[in-house]
Amino acid sequence: MQKLAEELLNELKVKTVFTIPIFGGIGISESVVISWAVMVLLIAAAFYLGSNLKVRNPGRRQLLSELIVSRLDSFTGEMLGEKGREYRSYMAVVLLYIGLANLIGIFGVKPPTKDLNVPIALSLMSIFLVEFAGIRALGAKGWLKSFTKPVAIVTPINILELFIRPLSLCMRLFGNVLGAFVIMELVKLVVPVGLPAVLSLYFDIFDGLIQAYVFVFLTSLYIKEEVGE
Template sequence: MVHNLYQPNIDFLPKESIFLNISSVEVGKHLYWQIGNYQVHGQVFIVTWLVVFTLFAVAFVGTRDLKRIPENAQNFMEYILEFLQDIAKNQIGEHEYRAWVPYVSTIFLFILGSNWAGALIPWKLIQLPEGELAAPTNDINTTVALALLTSFAYFYAGLRKNGLGYFARYIEPTPVLLPINILEDFTKPLSLSFRLFGNVLADELVVSVFTLLVPILVPLPVMILGLFASSIQALIFSTLSAAYIGEAMEGHGDHE
């Protein structure tokens, strides 16, 4: 039997090596940190810690000298809090929303801070041994993790509110819709994660291309548009998260 010299003979390769070769395929280069038996993307953690530190610093400055009549930073912080409370209240309901304000607020502020960090800071100027710094939401692992957190949150909310009766929603309004209703729970985190990842990645690519082609003035309006789009993406993700939680907390009798 004559084998093509340029074609590997898969028949004589062990199955384990085939799967290892497939699993080792990746897009781009990354800075990996070895933590025990696991490898994590170091550049994602670096920017994530910077975003979290910035959010803590802003919160500390805005609340360190609280007054009965708010001024300056405190006034700004109270405005942000009211805005985030309105998101939770409108989607979850007036009687149940307070317990979920911290979660919805954290999701919104982290995504907003991450998106703005990618749009405002010229990370490409910082050289790493491998990979490059970018917005944490530019990494599919981050957006999937955030989407899975929302999935766990609305399952927890539904079971805590309705007990095992929560699963009755899968056969409403008719048991025929059981497969579709189950599939919906898988498509929710997929749509959340890929929508956020795709928009952030596309925005950074557009800015990078314009910067390379016309490095003066032209990228500025694109960056401003990117800030607006980044804010919208944070609003969409947090609003949908709150809407899913509110939907899960509806009782069986609420649909009748």
């Protein structure tokens, strides 16, 4: 168990890759570098699939890009509902980022979502979008009045949700990703050969994609509640 504790502490440790010599030195962590790499891959793929678009006689690359966009729009649009469909592009990007960030563990790289700062940042961005959607749909007065519904006595609880929601999103993503690591380490202690390879494939692929879906689904659910659908 001591070995497991040491491995867990090492996994939680945020390593600094390099330091930018400004303002006394700004450390750039491993999770930031990997996040940049994930974003570069997504941007490069977007430029590649979105270049040389044609109205007539589209090529295979354009057909593939249109298929991906339409499927993502349909997938996130269904979760957001009719009133929240305008935010489907943002949710699609978040889905792709978290999914790819979790999948990168297949190549022996530490997923950025194992750094608590990344889930915190993603959660805060999503909650800002949720509250912005509510203000835009209901107006400032309507948004403030929503805290008194269904009855005024629950107002403190509704206000508390402003802090509970991002905490819930953050800990679900971080906790599940970290929990997968703990399970893998326990399995290695019991069955060191064979089974860890199979479970590693599951956690690196399926569980990582499931966590991306859960994060996007919950954010979409919060948006639907805010816009009154």
